[in-house]
Amino acid sequence: MNTTETNTIKKPKMGSPVGVGGYVSTRNSCKLCAPLGASLVFKGIEGCVPLLHGSQGCATYIRRYMISHFKEPVDIASSNFSEESTIYGGSRNFITGIDNIIKQYKPTVIGIASTCLSETIGEDIPGHIRHYQEANEGNGKTLPTFIHASTPSYAGSHAEGFHNTVLATIKTLAEYEKAGSHVTILPGMVSPADLRYLKELLSDFGIKFTLFPDYSETLDNEYTAEYQLIPTGGTPIHEIQRIGNSKAVIEFGSMFNKTALRSKDKGTIQTAGEWLESTHYIKNHQMPLPIGIAATDRFIAALKDITGLELPEYHRKERGRLVDSYVDGHKYIFGKKALLYGEIDLVEALAEWCREIGIEPYYIKSTDFETLRAEANNIKPDFLLGNSKGYYIARERGIPLVRVGFPIHDRVGANRMHHIGYRGTQELFDRVVNTLLEYKQEHSPIGFKYM
Amino acid sequence: MANLIEDLKLDEFKEEVLKAYPKKVARKRAKSIVVNDPDAIPVIQANVRTIPGIITQRGCTYAGCKGVVLGPTRDIVNLTHGPIGCGFYSWLTRRNQTRPATADAPNYMTYCFSTDMQDSNIVFGGEEKLKQAIREAHELFHPKGIAIFSTCPVGLIGDDVHRVARHMKEEFPDCNIFGFSCEGYRGVSQSAGHHIANNGLYKNLIGRNDNYKRKYKYAVNVLGEYNIGGDAFVIEELFDKIGVDLIATMSGNSTLEQFESAHTADFSLVMCHRSINYVAEMLETSFGIPWAKANFIGAEATAKTLRKVGEYFGDQELIDRIEKVIEEEMVPVKAAAEKARKKTEGKTAMLFVGGSRAHHYQELFSELGMETLTAGYEFGHRDDYEGRRVIPTIQVDADSRNIEEITVHPDPTRFKPRKTEEELKQLKEAFDIEFNEYKGLMHDMKKGTLAIDDLSHYEMEKLIEMYKPDIFCAGVKEKYVVQKMGIPLKQLHNYDSGGPYAGFAGAANFYRDIEMISCSTIFKQMKAPWEREEYVEAEYVFN
Numbered sequence: 002m003n004t005t006e007t008n009t010i011k012k013p014k015m016g017s018p019v020g021v022g023g024y025v026s027t028r029n030s031c032k033l034c035a036p037l038g039a040s041l042v043f044k045g046i047e048g049c050v051p052l053l054h055g056s057q058g059c060a061t062y063i064r065r066y067m068i069s070h071f072k073e074p075v076d077i078a079s080s081n082f083s084e085e086s087t088i089y090g091g092s093r094n095f096i097t098g099i100d101n102i103i104k105q106y107k108p109t110v111i112g113i114a115s116t117c118l119s120e121t122i123g124e125d126i127p128g129h130i131r132h133y134q135e136a137n138e139g140n141g142k143t144l145p146t147f148i149h150a151s152t153p154s155y156a157g158s159h160a161e162g163f164h165n166t167v168l169a170t171i172k173t174l175a176e177y178e179k180a181g182s183h184v185t186i187l188p189g190m191v192s193p194a195d196l197r198y199l200k201e202l203l204s205d206f207g208i209k210f211t212l213f214p215d216y217s218e219t220l221d222n223e224y225t226a227e228y229q230l231i232p233t234g235g236t237p238i239h240e241i242q243r244i245g246n247s248k249a250v251i252e253f254g255s256m257f258n259k260t261a262l263r264s265k266d267k268g269t270i271q272t273a274g275e276w277l278e279s280t281h282y283i284k285n286h287q288m289p290l291p292i293g294i295a296a297t298d299r300f301i302a303a304l305k306d307i308t309g310l311e312l313p314e315y316h317r318k319e320r321g322r323l324v325d326s327y328v329d330g331h332k333y334i335f336g337k338k339a340l341l342y343g344e345i346d347l348v349e350a351l352a353e354w355c356r357e358i359g360i361e362p363y364y365i366k367s368t369d370f371e372t373l374r375a376e377a378n379n380i381k382p383d384f385l386l387g388n389s390k391g392y393y394i395a396r397e398r399g400i401p402l403v404r405v406g407f408p409i410h411d412r413v414g415a416n417r418m419h420h421i422g423y424r425g426t427q428e429l430f431d432r433v434v435n436t437l438l439e440y441k442q443e444h445s446p447i448g449f450k451y452m
Numbered sequence: 453m454a455n456l457i458e459d460l461k462l463d464e465f466k467e468e469v470l471k472a473y474p475k476k477v478a479r480k481r482a483k484s485i486v487v488n489d490p491d492a493i494p495v496i497q498a499n500v501r502t503i504p505g506i507i508t509q510r511g512c513t514y515a516g517c518k519g520v521v522l523g524p525t526r527d528i529v530n531l532t533h534g535p536i537g538c539g540f541y542s543w544l545t546r547r548n549q550t551r552p553a554t555a556d557a558p559n560y561m562t563y564c565f566s567t568d569m570q571d572s573n574i575v576f577g578g579e580e581k582l583k584q585a586i587r588e589a590h591e592l593f594h595p596k597g598i599a600i601f602s603t604c605p606v607g608l609i610g611d612d613v614h615r616v617a618r619h620m621k622e623e624f625p626d627c628n629i630f631g632f633s634c635e636g637y638r639g640v641s642q643s644a645g646h647h648i649a650n651n652g653l654y655k656n657l658i659g660r661n662d663n664y665k666r667k668y669k670y671a672v673n674v675l676g677e678y679n680i681g682g683d684a685f686v687i688e689e690l691f692d693k694i695g696v697d698l699i700a701t702m703s704g705n706s707t708l709e710q711f712e713s714a715h716t717a718d719f720s721l722v723m724c725h726r727s728i729n730y731v732a733e734m735l736e737t738s739f740g741i742p743w744a745k746a747n748f749i750g751a752e753a754t755a756k757t758l759r760k761v762g763e764y765f766g767d768q769e770l771i772d773r774i775e776k777v778i779e780e781e782m783v784p785v786k787a788a789a790e791k792a793r794k795k796t797e798g799k800t801a802m803l804f805v806g807g808s809r810a811h812h813y814q815e816l817f818s819e820l821g822m823e824t825l826t827a828g829y830e831f832g833h834r835d836d837y838e839g840r841r842v843i844p845t846i847q848v849d850a851d852s853r854n855i856e857e858i859t860v861h862p863d864p865t866r867f868k869p870r871k872t873e874e875e876l877k878q879l880k881e882a883f884d885i886e887f888n889e890y891k892g893l894m895h896d897m898k899k900g901t902l903a904i905d906d907l908s909h910y911e912m913e914k915l916i917e918m919y920k921p922d923i924f925c926a927g928v929k930e931k932y933v934v935q936k937m938g939i940p941l942k943q944l945h946n947y948d949s950g951g952p953y954a955g956f957a958g959a960a961n962f963y964r965d966i967e968m969i970s971c972s973t974i975f976k977q978m979k980a981p982w983e984r985e986e987y988v989e990a991e992y993v994f995n
């Protein structure tokens with residue numbers, strides 16, 4: 002295996018001088034925080050406004066990061082703790098916050114995620130929700146649906162936040178009735194373009210499906226003449242409810258919400274698919290993100306298995322073209338080394354794909370950019386595959402960076418970057434090959450324009 | 453032009469917008485939306501907590517301390533003590549630029565150090581981890597300074613960053629290590645963080661170097677300039693041209709040594725009053741350095757500021773040099789303005805940003821012949837709107853009481869008033885230089901315009917819907933909302949990767965950028981031709 006897994010390096014003991022190889026501090030972090038992942042999931046629910054229970058800074062920072070990536074409005078409310086709320090609790094702020102969201106947005110759902118602050122003081126958010134419902138129901142008001150996800154960042158990154166929120170939402174809403182014929186797809190943290198592709202593929206297949214979360218429209222919207230306070234799109238509540246009766250679940254990922262360091266929870270943490278399987282007896286097909294031919298074949302095979310339907314011609318041809326392009330392109334990339342980073346689900350899927358096309362992938366699980374930067378000296382990668390934040394390493398080494406994942410803050414069109422399925426792989430493949438060709442061309446003493 | 457403002461009936465906005473809020477909220481917001489009259493400036497409510505559930509532009513105390521004030525200094529290692537997000541999000545995102553003297557001179561601005569607190573640190577305390585992180589930073593870089601920034605959980609779990617700093621200073625006597633209690637919840641906005649940062653600068657850095665070597669006869673500080681888009685570079689060059697030392701810029705393109713030597717200057721020029729007025733005051737009280745409000749945004753404003761410097765020192769040679777620089781610099785600026793004005797004259801702007809930018813940029817718009825209809829700050833206080841004269845009447849609420857007020861005394865050996873009371877009075881009378889004074893944004897806005905503090909998302913949408921400005925200035929968080937409404941947005945936090953906009957060269961840049969935005973036709977194409985009402989009509993128009 003070409004994978005360097007230096008995550009086993011021993012950390013120095015507290016109080017001792019800095020040891021070789023391991024740092025206690027995080028230097029140029031490779032991960033973001035949990036409520037960001039939660040907000041992303043909430044944006045994928047129809048009619049939903051996210052609320053972060055804690056101080057306003059977190060919501061502002063998270064909004065800024067999501068807005069700069071998606072280049073779309075992203076409204077996230079905060080219950081805006083003051084020093085007083087840290088002492089007496091945040092229930093008053095919670096009530097005012099919810100009141101104001103309802104008055105301004107008239108949402109069908111309010112998705113509430115905790116922050117480090119509210120978790121540290123032990124806020125009882127389910128209790129707040131119950132009290133709010135008790136105080137406001139009955140007097141003829143229809144309240145929005147409340148969903149709560151616990152997302153302390155000291156116990157997990159944005160990826161954990163994402164998967165935990167998918168789980169929390171399904172736990173809150175899933176019905177338990179007679180099994181239907183629809184298939185549930187839990188795609189994980191993919192791009193709006195990826196989500197649109199999945200919907201197209203499944204419709205072409207003729208499969209009844211529920212895709213959750215679906216922020217393909219809410220975070221990549223068209224220009225509308227009337228400004229939409231809550232953008233259209235997202236998985237509707239009734240569809241999330243019926244996830245509980247689906248025929249089968251397909252969930253993409255490899256680590257899901259299990260990368261957290263909290264050892265006491267290891268083994269007990271379930272993914273949404275695992276939870277559905279153990280409590281609703283729905284067959285869960287867990288597989289890595291379908292990037293590459295083998296990975297996509299695996300996904301298509303599962304779909305065929307579940308439904309007995311055939312891959313539509315159009316998509317079959319996309320596969321054929323992808324194979325054809327591998328043949329044409331592989332000589333330009335074979336044996337190259339790629340340094341990968343980002344969410345582990347994405348990185349592991351990309352690594353599998355790299356091996357498929359003859360690129361040597363290198364990555365380190367749960368690391369920071371400075372460790373990667375040091376490792377790069379040994380690995381000497383030909384290019385980087387990851388988000389914008391690693392650009393400085395690429396720049397320093399004078400090698401290209403192919404941008405994938407989140408966050409992409411230095412390019413436009415992050416929401417239209419397509420990574421999965423035959424078509425997404427095709428896009429990725431062409432981008433990687435062309436980037437390496439361009440690099441070669443630019444560094445060639447001859448200005449060739451024919452290869 | 454005055455008619456334009458009258459015709460728009462901006463006063464109707466308030467009633468309209470308050471309708472959507474619950475009663476209590478409406479009552480509170482009403483006090484932050486006022487119709488201006490520069491001759492009888494009304495009271496505006498500012499620097500009060502944003503109401504939960506209302507989407508605000510504001511950030512947190514930590515952001516103001518770490519991101520804004522200390523962020524742009526290149527040779528202090530900034531270490532965030534807390535969970536990972538806060539540090540990550542404040543990782544060199546404001547486009548603050550810096551120019552180390554040599555290629556291998558220290559620059560840690562691109563580093564994002566964090567203790568990345570985990571569960572066990574929350575339960576058992578994070579001080580040991582913090583100490584270890586400081587050791588690592590020290591071992592890696594041997595920096596002159598390490599600053600520790602507290603995020604929300606830190607105060608709650610009882611970690612004492614100041615104790616840790618003291619402890620570690622004993623371990624590393626060659627390194628100035630200091631902490632900030634800038635937990636995000638402490639104040640209502642970034643502003644609290646600025647104040648905390650100012651206190652820290654004074655306590656830990658200012659006054660430690662008496663040996664600053666001047667190149668020129670006179671020396672100044674520029675306070676509250678953060679080098680977005682390279683603005684501070686432009687200002688540095690200007691001072692070099694007129695032959696005046698710029699000892700410390702706080703804190704654009706700065707170094708630790710600049711802070712340490714700031715007390716040797718003769719005069720402080722204050723750009724962003726909100727974020728740095730505390731240091732300006734402390735430099736005056738401790739060392740006798742007067743300060744005056746300055747503005748390098750706008751060509752005329754720049755000229756005025758430079759002339760102020762000449763008048764302050766009262767040196768004819770300097771004054772002549774300044775006039776010569778202004779004369780030269782103004783030639784291309786005037787040409788650029790003239791060209792741009794063909795497109796921009798008579799257009800309207802709205803500005804909602806920061807704690808001074810919403811004021812300063814009105815200069816540039818008026819140079820373009822554009823009218824500012826409404827403006828407001830994200831984290832300004834009443835004095836930034838109404839002028840410093842209202843400071844004694846500002847009510848201190850629980851949030852403000854949270855922030856340490858440090859008492860500053862004249863330095864026993866180094867307090868030396870740079871000007872006598874008499875001289876200051878003469879300068880005021882002869883040249884109208886106001887010392888230790890800021891007249892605020894409303895003083896410069898026309899009658900009938902609107903000042904709105906802490907504009908909410910909803911209010912922003914209403915403003916655009918009702919008055920359709922030609923350009924809206926805010927930050928990236930507002931950008932796509934505004935643009936989805938068909939109005940171009942100019943980012944004044946990071947300039948949409950443009951700039952610099954300060955000084956003469958910057959003004960010309962700004963004119964060009966605004967001219968370009970005004971010419972853009974994309975906003976007319978948002979509807980397909982068959983969706984446009986005039987479409988059918990247009991088909992029959994002959995030639």
Ligand code: SF4
Nearest residue numbers: 034059117154537538
């Ligand atoms: S406190 Fe926690 S939730 Fe808030 S920004 Fe920091 S890491 Fe994220």
Ligand code: SF4
Nearest residue numbers: 058059512538604636
């Ligand atoms: S946790 Fe506190 S310090 Fe960190 S971003 Fe949120 S409000 Fe700011």
